[in-house]
Amino acid sequence: MSIDRKTNRGLEILRFLVTGIVCALVDFIVSYFVLAGLVKTGMDNGWANALSIAVGFLVSVVLNYLLSTFWVFRNVKDESASKKPMFIFWFVVLSAGAMFLSIGTMQLCAFICLNAWNIDIISKADTIVGEIFSFSFWGDVAFWAYFISFVIKTFVGLVWNYLTRKFILYREPKKECV
Numbered sequence: 001m002s003i004d005r006k007t008n009r010g011l012e013i014l015r016f017l018v019t020g021i022v023c024a025l026v027d028f029i030v031s032y033f034v035l036a037g038l039v040k041t042g043m044d045n046g047w048a049n050a051l052s053i054a055v056g057f058l059v060s061v062v063l064n065y066l067l068s069t070f071w072v073f074r075n076v077k078d079e080s081a082s083k084k085p086m087f088i089f090w091f092v093v094l095s096a097g098a099m100f101l102s103i104g105t106m107q108l109c110a111f112i113c114l115n116a117w118n119i120d121i122i123s124k125a126d127t128i129v130g131e132i133f134s135f136s137f138w139g140d141v142a143f144w145a146y147f148i149s150f151v152i153k154t155f156v157g158l159v160w161n162y163l164t165r166k167f168i169l170y171r172e173p174k175k176e177c178v
Contacts, residue, residue: 006074007172016162019067023060024154031056031150035122045122049110050103053153057099064161065091073170087169094164098157105156109149121146 005011035052039045068091069082081087113119119142 012072012075013162015072016068019064019072020154020158020161022067023064024158026063027056027060027154028150029056030059032146039123045120046107049106049122053103053106054099057095057102061092061095061099064095068165068170073165075172076170077173082170091165091169094168095161097164098160101160102153102157105153106149109152113145113149117145119145121149 003011031052034055035048038048038052043051065088073082076082110120110122113121121142
């Protein structure tokens, strides 16, 4: 029995997860370095965190759109619809919903880290960047708290994105009753 690569839900989810991991890495790298740069300028930590997440997210959403349209969602009702301006608009709007969920999740994680364990994952970002290049971050609690917070934030956005894309944007054709 051969697998239909276009209609197989398991393969679609695998492609979505690979896309999510690639986009999350891009998001992480961009967000983290933007945050480190903004903290060095003296910007308020809350605004620096929100802005860095927004910049990382916007860069990764462009990559995500391209991968989602041309690789992930292959069993769609209307393939040409995903290339129309209104579709792209809704892709960005729904992605913005994920971004706001992500910002809120990251702010909540930063609040919990600071108030429960006295770990400031935001203002320490500029020093952690130096530790990354010297490979001394392995034992840094703030780096790992930031990383775990980022994973939680990414998971929340991943679930939102899959559900909205699968059931709103990239709808499957209706199955014929036999």
